[in-house]
Amino acid sequence: MTILVTGGAGYIGSHAVQRLLRDGHDVVAIDTLFRGHARAMHLLARAFPGRLTFIHADVADRALVEGILRARGIRDVLHFAAMAYVGESVEEPLRYYRNNTLASLALIEACDRAQVERLVFSSTAATYGEPDASRIPIREDCPQHPINPYGASKLAVERMLADWCASRARAGRPVAVACLRYFNVAGSDASGLLGEDHHPETHLVPLVLQAAVGVREAITIFGADYPTPDGTCVRDYIHVEDLVEAHIRVLGALRPGEWRAYNLGTGRGASVREVIDACRRATGREITERAGARRPGDPPELTADPGAIARDLGWKARVTSIEDMAASAWRWMLAHPRGYDDGAGGA
Numbered sequence: 001m002t003i004l005v006t007g008g009a010g011y012i013g014s015h016a017v018q019r020l021l022r023d024g025h026d027v028v029a030i031d032t033l034f035r036g037h038a039r040a041m042h043l044l045a046r047a048f049p050g051r052l053t054f055i056h057a058d059v060a061d062r063a064l065v066e067g068i069l070r071a072r073g074i075r076d077v078l079h080f081a082a083m084a085y086v087g088e089s090v091e092e093p094l095r096y097y098r099n100n101t102l103a104s105l106a107l108i109e110a111c112d113r114a115q116v117e118r119l120v121f122s123s124t125a126a127t128y129g130e131p132d133a134s135r136i137p138i139r140e141d142c143p144q145h146p147i148n149p150y151g152a153s154k155l156a157v158e159r160m161l162a163d164w165c166a167s168r169a170r171a172g173r174p175v176a177v178a179c180l181r182y183f184n185v186a187g188s189d190a191s192g193l194l195g196e197d198h199h200p201e202t203h204l205v206p207l208v209l210q211a212a213v214g215v216r217e218a219i220t221i222f223g224a225d226y227p228t229p230d231g232t233c234v235r236d237y238i239h240v241e242d243l244v245e246a247h248i249r250v251l252g253a254l255r256p257g258e259w260r261a262y263n264l265g266t267g268r269g270a271s272v273r274e275v276i277d278a279c280r281r282a283t284g285r286e287i288t289e290r291a292g293a294r295r296p297g298d299p300p301e302l303t304a305d306p307g308a309i310a311r312d313l314g315w316k317a318r319v320t321s322i323e324d325m326a327a328s329a330w331r332w333m334l335a336h337p338r339g340y341d342d343g344a345g346g347a
């Protein structure tokens with residue numbers, strides 16, 4: 001079976017491509033390479049000869065995507081492609097609505113015309129905004145009130161998918177959709193082939209590891225006076241391979257006409273200080289901290305209640321220790337201190 005993976009050259013998408021290839025599927029990966037890595041695609045194509053087709057294109061190109069879906073008889077789509085930086089989305093909101101919302105609309109139209117049967121969408125905890133403290137850990141029925149254009153651009157896609165799914169069921173041509181709301185993804189695949197290499201990097205674990213490897217001088221802690229046990233913000237980190245496993249389970253479970261949403265996290269929070277200490281233990285290196293001011297829009301705590309996917313599909317994160325996540329990211333970073341080093345970079 002051939003599966004379409006959008007954003008397949010990115011951090012999470014490339015890990016998903018690898019897992020699908022390992023499971024025996026053929027994969028078509030589409031990516032603009034705006035933030036993805038041609039090198040990741042080359043490595044995977046070499047490891048799985050003849051099984052990966054990489055298309056350097058934008059998912060907004062509806063005719064092209066529809067043509068690929070039809071030509072390959074594709075029934076399953078994993079949609080990772082997006083811009084995913086909160087701060088950038090506040091600076092350039094229209095770019096986010098164009099690239100995340102409008103491009104997804106084009107993709108959905110292509111899927112509709114080409115009779116795709118299952119679509120799994122990378123949504124985000126950012127669709128919840130700043131939930132009331134009484135709603136943490138966050139369940140899927142927590143009201144979604146995003147506080148930045150990134151979260152809003154993703155929530156709009158969730159709504160389009162829900163409406164599409166309902167209309168197709170009414171028309172007797174059911175399609176199944178899952179929106180997976182990720183919390184903070186970290187770590188690298190155990191084989192050491194793939195890793196996290198963002199330009200610019202905004203995720204805490206790789207930023208701290210960059211301070212350990214000497215790529216940056218120090219790690220800044222933005223606010224140490226939050227109402228949390230050690231005063232720093234608490235987030236829910238999930239290992240990338242656990243995240244990919246959840247996609248595989250969901251894809252296998254989706255039945256025609258279903259629309260599902262699941263939170264993906266471990267259910268346990270780690271504070272910024274705990275992450276830094278875990279990285280110190282994982283690397284055995286000194287890591288210099290700097291105190292910074294709070295950033296607007298950073299809630300004190302965001303953790304998932306992953307109970308729904310555990311009950312429905314028996315999925316639970318296997319890696320629950322932030323130190324283990326940091327150790328897996330560190331192995332790749334030590335071997336690739338300059339990342340994939342293929343010249344990819346943000347605009």
Ligand SMILES: NC(=O)c1ccc[n+]([C@@H]2O[C@H](COP(=O)([O-])OP(=O)(O)OC[C@H]3O[C@@H](n4cnc5c(N)ncnc54)[C@H](O)[C@@H]3O)[C@@H](O)[C@H]2O)c1
Binds near residue numbers: 031034186
């Ligand atoms: N990394 C996280 O912690 C996290 C958390 C929540 C949600 N997510 C979501 O997961 C998905 C993957 O995130 P990631 O961390 O791997 O990001 P990433 O930037 O590494 O990967 C996204 C990929 O999509 C590609 N892309 C972007 N727009 C495209 C378009 N219009 N057409 C084709 N390709 C396009 C980029 O070039 C990149 O390779 C995103 O949708 C993101 O919103 C990530």
